Amino acid sequence: MNASANPPLIEVEDLGVRLNTSRGAAQAVRKVSFSLLRGETLGLVGESGCGKSVTALALMGLLPDSAVVSGSVRLDGSELVGLKDADYRKLRGNRISMIFQEPMTALNPMHTIGRQVAEPLRRHKELSAAAARKEAIALLDRVGLPDAARRADAYPHQFSGGQRQRITIAMALACQPDVLIADEPTTALDVTLQGQILDLIADLVDERGMAMILISHDLGVIAENAQKMMVMYGGTVVESGPTAEVFARMGHPYTQGLFRARPRLGAKKGTRLKTIAGTVPELADLPAGCAFADRCAIVQSRCRAALPPAVEVKADHQVRCLRTNVSMAELA
Structure with missing residues (x-):
């Protein structure tokens, strides 16, 4: 089926969100783009403070009044950016809905x-x-x-x-929404309940033909529940593509770091998890270049000059890095 016969249910293009903080204006989301068909699930992964929840709140029209939103968000072809709150209330909880984190x-x-x-x-x-x-x-x-x-x-x-x-x-x-956003829906639950809740959500999404955005910091949850995924860092998407393809060839050092930091079955008792050095930068402190530069093992001076462009490393698999040819083995 061609794209014209089956257009995307939701299309996001160059979404940007600027927030006012106690330290001044902060660009919380930068150049986020994706599209979803009915029945598709998009996984959104990254550490706390990377922009995942702000992106979700932008789609729901739940940002503070002082927030400045740029770019485009289209639901069934209708533009949502700039929509009056009274009109957004007709959509929120009806055509687009959210399972909140807590x-x-x-x-x-x-x-x-x-x-x-x-x-x-x-x-x-x-x-x-x-x-x-x-x-x-x-x-x-x-x-x-x-x-x-x-x-x-x-x-x-x-x-x-x-x-x-x-x-x-x-x-x-x-109200059987067209788009469901699930923001860390199992954070406070034990492993058994986590599996039950995720299975329940997946069954309901499939049953009702919805598109879903699943937000998580857990790569395992994304691998098992999403056809497509985006890795966010510093308010921007650093890697995106079909989930299987992203896991097969992790092109961004941040994605590779998240993968190495995961717990492993069969590891010897007392084995320390590998961590990513440093911390996520504050939104008000985001640099002009790659936000991951200060934590990256392969950083070069050119990485700090400007935000790297998204490079297609394979069909539909994009990485926002100047050194996509560096393997995980070289970074280990």
Whole structure:
């Protein structure tokens, strides 16, 4: 099927976000571009402070009023950048929805979970209170909340972390959105619950034909759940492409560093994980050139002069580095 017969559901081109901080203006997101078809999942990976969540909030129209957004975000061909908040509210929770990182802060402690899951149905689908409650209970049951009909009248603090995460998933999916953003949806959960929640999200995305953006710092989660991936650092995408291709040929030193730092099964007891020296720069301190330069083992003076262009190392696999020919073995 050609592109014209199956156009992207969401297209992002040269997205930029400038925030006002206590230290002045900070370019939190720089030149982020991607597109997604229905049924596709894009993995967004990187350390905390790399711009992943700011990118998600930009797509949701949830940035501070003082933020300056540039570039283009199109949903089904309609431009979202510059959209009035009243118009964005018609889309948010309806056509584009988000599972937030911490369910306890995403849920209102003053309202029952049944009321909170029913709210988007009443607002966007204009269901009656009784119909919205019935649908909310069905959603809670679908995401695996035990005894959903009875517990719909309970409050968030009466549930475990895993159950609260299931509730936020039900809220995000209530209106069957076209695009689902899952921001670190399993951070606070143990490994068993993490697998259950990720499987549940994947099943629902497939069942409803959504496009999904899965944000994580865990390469394993991205490898198992995303067809495409982007690695972010310093507010920009340093590597992107089909997930299998990126893992087969990690072209950016930062991607290679993340891969080496992962825990390994079978490692001897007491084996220390390899780390990436240094820390992620503050948004207000981002250099003009490659943001990873101060932590990079193969940095050259030209790397600091200007932001490196994205180079295509294979079809659809791009790396924003001047030295894409350096292998992991040389960096180890």
